[in-house]
Amino acid sequence: MDLSSFLTSLGTSFAIFVILMFLFAWLSGKPGNAVVYYPNRILKGLDPWEGGSKTRNPFAWIKEALTSTEQEVIAISGVDTAVYFVFLSTVLGILVLSSLILLPMLLPVSVTDTGDTTTNTTTSHGTFSDLDKLSIGNVQAKSPRLWAFLLGVYWVSFVTYILLWKAYKHVSDLRANALMSPDVKPEQFAVLVRDIPAVSEGPNRKDQVDSYFRAIYPETYYKSLIATDNKVVNKLWKELEGFRKKLERAEAVYATSKTTGSPGGTRPTNKTGFLGLCGAKVDSIEYYTEKINETIPKLEAEQKATLREKQLNAAIVFFTSRAAAAAAAQSLHSQMVDKWTVTDAPEPRQVLWPNLKIKFFQRQVRQYVVYIIVALTVVFYMIPITFISAFTTLDNLVKLIPFIKPVVRQSALKTVLEAFLPQLALIIFLALLPKLLFALSKAEGIPSQSHAVRSASGKYFYFTVFNVFLGVTIGGTLFSTFKEIQKNPSLEKIITLLANSLPGNATYFVTFVALKFFIGYGLELSRLVPLIIFHLKRKYLCKTEGELKAAWQPSDLGYGTRVPGDLLIITIVLCYSVIAPLIIPFGVLYFGIGWLVLRNQALKVYCPAYESYGRFWPHMQVRILAALLLYQVTMFGFFGVKKFVYAPFVIPLPILSLIFCYVCSKKFYRFFKDAALEVASHELKDIPNMEQIYKSYLPPSLSSEKVLDDDQFEDAKSNVSRTTSFA
Template sequence: MTTASDLLTSFGINGVASVVIIGLFSILKNQPLNARVYFAKWQLKGEKVGPTGSLPAGTGIRRYINLDAKSYIHVMDWIKDCLRMPEAELIDHAGLDSAVFLRLILLGLKLFVPLTVVGFVVLVPLNVTDKQLSNDLKDKALTYDALDTITISNISTASRREYRNIVALRFTFLALQIARPDQFTILCRCIPEDPDEPIATHVDHFFRVNHPDHYLLSQVVYNANDLAKLVKRRAKLQNKITYLQGVMDKKLKPARPTVKTGYWGLWGKKVDQINYYDDEIAKLTDQITAERMRVLTEDKAVMPAAFVSFETRWGAAVCSQTVQSRDLSKWLTEWAPEPRDVYWANLPIPYHRLNSRRLGMLILTIVLVIFFFFPVTFVQGFANLQQLERNLPFLKPIVELDVLKSAIQGFLPGLILKIFLLALPYVLNIMTRFEGHVSYSRIDKYAAAKYFGFMVVNVFLGNVLVGSAFEQLKEFIDRPTQIPKTLAQAVPMKATFFITYIMVDGWTGLAVTLMRLIPLLLFHFRSALMVRTTRDLERATPVGTIELNTALPQLGLYFILGLVYAVISPFILPFIVVSLGASYVVNRNQILNCYEAKYESAAAFWPHMFGYIIIGLLLKHLTLIGLMALKEATSSTPFLLPLPICTLIFYLYCKNRFEEAFHSYALEEAKAKDTIERAREPDLDVRAFLENAYIHPTLRSVVAGNDLAGDESDDDGAD
């Protein structure tokens, strides 16, 4: 069991660690040497923001290290700086996804700061005095009840308003956007085969007939996955050559490097490495040219899917929202993702296989969730010192030290959980890609949903519920009415564990994120060896991105913890508030200075996030009902029973009222934007602008005319 002193140790370790890392970051950030790491976004934009920005460009050592003592006084000003930019400008600078993500953190603060205040003013004194007055439980229950009512109405109003605001933001954002190809384009799948004409012509005819006034052009989807692999391999080799040449230029090695030609360079003839790679590249280039021809000419390489573009946004909006064919499994249309958001590798998957793939991944996720319990429990047991001593007796003298003991008890459990969770997103991402979503934004969204499942079941329930998870599960299925009571018994006992988890994840973890240690090292390594031209420097600049697939579920977990513990054990709230506050500052800094969005989904993830909050509310209600039943405050239990039902109704209401905004583009909006654009730019050539927008990146150069430059393979998605 974690005790109060363990908690204090953990507080000490995490507090000190965070402060030290943040201090280090503030100093590192102040060095012109690191500007490309900590101001990556501005550097790429060509704007000289950062330590060199405010100073006259130094010479010599000053180009690398900041010797201006005055600037160290203001070393913590970055916090002020990053909070300064207004939201509208932020949306412009970093996109709506990032801005909405920040709003969500703010939403958390708006909910939990008042709850903390109420909790400490009302509940803590009540709990303290309650020890003497244990007979008037009823009073306490009523206070719980009243508090809970406040909490819930607060959350409902706040989240409903937030929903409306985000919908409004989304529409405004879409209305203000410049003409983007995805506004005019839909993705059509399940195109039936026609014996008389190839798919491209068939698509063209179909839309020319059924959308005669608005149809513009269509671009069939090629299965260029093999081609993408070749291009990728060539890029890798080119990278290696650059590196080797860098090493030689710097004379770090005496002779020209050699390599064996067999697999993995382990056996075979020894040859000169650079020459060998050059030959390989030449071979690959030939293969690529051949494969490209094959893809473009062979009928089999054409998939029954196409990007169909319209002359107006109205036409595209109509086509994406309507049923095209009487066979409902044919000619399925949906709004096209942005060109950079398209996950090309999934487009060739036959549509009818998607269902079974999704089902398979659902089952696999459930299996993973269940089996994830084992390693966590095992390693957690290890962190239990009695067991550790028994298993590894030679550690006994060390472990017996009181300080170390506290450190291990207070720090390790949270850390172990965090480490296990770190590996998870990669697995979940691969699984979600396999499901066949056609855009990165959707892959992230559904990977996030799976991760959230882990957060709820493994992190929250798994740590709350004592005893074997399987037995508990069986018990739950057998007697579901016992769930609230079990929760109510277990939840209060685990408050300290979650406090250490929050400190590890929300304090130290955030500080590490802020620091960007790995990008920093990588950048210096690269710039030492591989950078010769400005383009090389640009490619070496480590631009990050918010990993929404993990950031959203983590935020969701904080909501759950805050909501569930708000009434039961408000001591956890200040830790959450500090975490959220820090998260807001850190994420805002990263978004402003060094993150570049991979795609712009216009906050398409919000409905999921709203669902997470609702799940938190439901867990809260269940726990509260169980608590009332346990304390036999039966007079107030019946008043609590409608709570989860009302929450569900509220969820359905919001879903009904708002969610369509995330799937469909309102015709009124589309028409208005069309009209305004026609007035402003009467001779905008939509065709020219759409013609090459949705071509597989490895084919783009060929189709566009110039055959040679073929390495825009950064986003071919074949990994």
């Protein structure tokens, strides 16, 4: 890639970003779009436009984002979101501090050297570019100027350590503050009990669990909720909900027809066959009313049967104090670890009920099987991606699809295509994976959604780093050196190879980063896609208020793919930070603009689907360190390639990174796994309503009033009177 196509790529990206930003300013001001641009505020019952004026400065959102405090973010979007901003600002800090030293120090050192013409590491895929003059490629081998680059590696590393340490401390405090808040949160009073041993003759599961825990916690035990196999009851409940929605819709259609058409209106009809396309034509309102009346008794019977006969070997157990629940979640209860496993309870909304019944050793086996599958996926996706990046050069495309030749002949278009094509292929390709990884993570037997998201996100990170970063970097020179590696596949060789191919791909990755933030954050901010979908739905599909609300219902921030994406950028920017320091400003822009745009989105658009009180942080921290480690190892290899005799001076850094990681996880990590008792024992605002806490864990398909008064809840009630007298 030469300088002109590089600049074209940047310019185009920037132009698109500016257009999208103005589009956002214009569209978000229209009242009809408020539900697309301010859904979170509307759901929280707040005024979409804080100031009240709709004719605003198009950059007002920037000011609002900048002036918002962390407490506001926590209040409106939860601790997890606040932790994500700590992550963004920490990385931003690392890059800004790095650039303050690296840019003034390394650029002059590179540009004033006479150029390294002895090796061919400087040529960007064959074409010598002006950009390379600003990179380490311009420095001669064995040159004492390499000392500056080595110092650069140290500077970046220490900046990373210091900021990560501060961030870990800060996030730990955020978590502590959230956990010691005086508000009642059901999950702080509950623990999740799995692997309950089979009941022998006599007592049922509820009695078994009750007597077990009451013996251990005579004072603080409240009651238990046995997990049940809800497959059938969920299906019936969904059917019922579906009928209710359709009835509502039919009534709305009927009401509309009264005002627009004949005064008596036309009663809507539908066909009873497959997908409403065939079968007998019936009156919708009557038909669905009848269906609802049919389903309700079925559901109620199934609810009773589920509660009585489909009890599983897991339960949610409730305590009357937070400290008791926190201590119970950390303690071994049974002599055998694979019986009565007690862990902290997830939030009610994020419990993965179907996973609860999976037994202890099955969970272990599933975990390892999933790891092996993921490892195979990570390694062997390399082959298709190498093919894709080999195919998606413009010259190849022309050869393969000759009829695009006339399009390509136009010089301006060609430059744009040349700049974007390989990256676009990559981005589209990566979009296919996260769902698979999330499903795999769920298959491990993880009991909560947030944990599954974290797990999937971790897998996705290793995938992207291995395939995008290493794949593209080595892939560029892969075919030529593949045989060489095959001959002697040692780690040393791979590092050397990586170091050799890094400089050639610097401009590639600069455009990759630029594309990601300009286009990605432009689309994010303008919400063009959700806007169009919403308007289409409103016009052609939605008939009732409920349907309209569902059409603009915001999603959550989607950490599962967002965080690995950010981490990939960090990896790329860190690894090139010393080789081609010009990449750092782009990294700063990525995280700076990202912080701004997402602050806006977090405050106004997205609704978090769960709250894990910052448990995502240790994952992010470890992966930032993994990126740093990769960077340090690569730089060691790179200095070796440059025949710099002081290259071994880099060796202490990877060791230091490992020690830093160890110390951090020793000091901070356990609090992210377990709730500290000094935090959990803080006083509550008022005495918790235990019955409400208990009910919040009932799945909606089981929580009709009729059932609650019945069956397994009868003996539970005797507990209530007992324990309330205690409290």
